[in-house]
Amino acid sequence: MATEHRAPATFDWQGRTYDAEYGHVLDSGESLVDLLAPRPGERIIDLGCGTGTLTAQIAGRGATARGLDISESMISQARRQYPGVRFDLGDAGTLPADATHDAVFCNSALHWMGAPAEVFGAVFAAVTPGGRFVAEVPVVGSLSDLRELLLRAWTAAGILGSPPPTRWHLRDPQVYLGSLVDAGLTVAAAKVWQRDRRLNGVSPRGWWSQYGPEVFQGLSESQRADVNAALDDLAPPEFPCHSTLLRFLAHRSRATASRHPSDA
Numbered sequence: 001m002a003t004e005h006r007a008p009a010t011f012d013w014q015g016r017t018y019d020a021e022y023g024h025v026l027d028s029g030e031s032l033v034d035l036l037a038p039r040p041g042e043r044i045i046d047l048g049c050g051t052g053t054l055t056a057q058i059a060g061r062g063a064t065a066r067g068l069d070i071s072e073s074m075i076s077q078a079r080r081q082y083p084g085v086r087f088d089l090g091d092a093g094t095l096p097a098d099a100t101h102d103a104v105f106c107n108s109a110l111h112w113m114g115a116p117a118e119v120f121g122a123v124f125a126a127v128t129p130g131g132r133f134v135a136e137v138p139v140v141g142s143l144s145d146l147r148e149l150l151l152r153a154w155t156a157a158g159i160l161g162s163p164p165p166t167r168w169h170l171r172d173p174q175v176y177l178g179s180l181v182d183a184g185l186t187v188a189a190a191k192v193w194q195r196d197r198r199l200n201g202v203s204p205r206g207w208w209s210q211y212g213p214e215v216f217q218g219l220s221e222s223q224r225a226d227v228n229a230a231l232d233d234l235a236p237p238e239f240p241c242h243s244t245l246l247r248f249l250a251h252r253s254r255a256t257a258s259r260h261p262s263d264a
């Protein structure tokens with residue numbers, strides 16, 4: 001049922017403004033689609049598809065692409081933008097465990113999801129033997145400037161302690177790579193790379209309100225206003241937004257239907 005997969009009321013993505021203001025995660029998306037190398041007729045799921053830009057690119061290469069995302073706002077926007085592509089509301093737990101898909105694709109969304117072991121187990125069950133899993137995800141070391149700025153704004157606003165943890169997880173790349181193997185997926189290629197950019201046109205205040213509104217939840221209205229004012233005061237224009245990204249291509253062994261290669 002759709003409501004089972006709705007993002008918590010305290011948080012949702014803004015599908016209508018995402019592409020213009022926050023679509024930088026798509027900067028490297030096309031080359032990730034190249035790594036996926038979709039072929040005509042293949043059945044491919046874009047997990048955490050957002051507003052569907054990359055799902056549509058996959059479909060544009062002839063595959064039967066389907067987007068899956070937990071956010072109603074993102075799915076609505078994806079459907080508006082790409083009416084010819086199928087988009088469903090759901091999370092990794094709703095991936096069909098039918099081993100009929102040629103690939104699962106995932107750009108900049110794994111860090112929002114729960115334990116990689118569970119997500120990757122669901123991916124394994126969705127793809128055919130030999131099926132691919134292609135993903136990119138920010139890992140530990142990312143966004144240090146933005147986190148440091150938030151801490152400084154916290155202090156400037158006179159709030160004791162540190163900002164609470166975000167809903168997203170900047171994990172060690174080894175956590176992802178080890179979980180792939182544990183799920184029965186063979187890593188064919190993996191790299192960690194750095195992307196340095198600026199928050200062009202988006203202020204750190206706007207960035208935190210989109211990507212980390214939960215850090216403000218325990219604050220009073222006036223504390224929240226003070227932190228936001230400090231974010232504006234402390235941030236130079238074109239604030240840096242550094243990402244350390246893990247990109248990988250994995251596949252399910254052709255030899256076994258088991259989740260564990262050692263069982264083969």
Ligand SMILES: C[S@@+](CC[C@H](N)C(=O)[O-])C[C@H]1O[C@@H](n2cnc3c(N)ncnc32)[C@H](O)[C@@H]1O
Binds near residue numbers: 013023029051053106
């Ligand atoms: C940074 S956006 C990336 C969207 C898209 N892949 C892109 O490249 O533009 C992260 C997306 O992950 C989705 N998401 C977060 N947690 C999810 C989950 N557990 N299951 C499915 N989608 C999720 C969010 O709703 C959001 O659309």
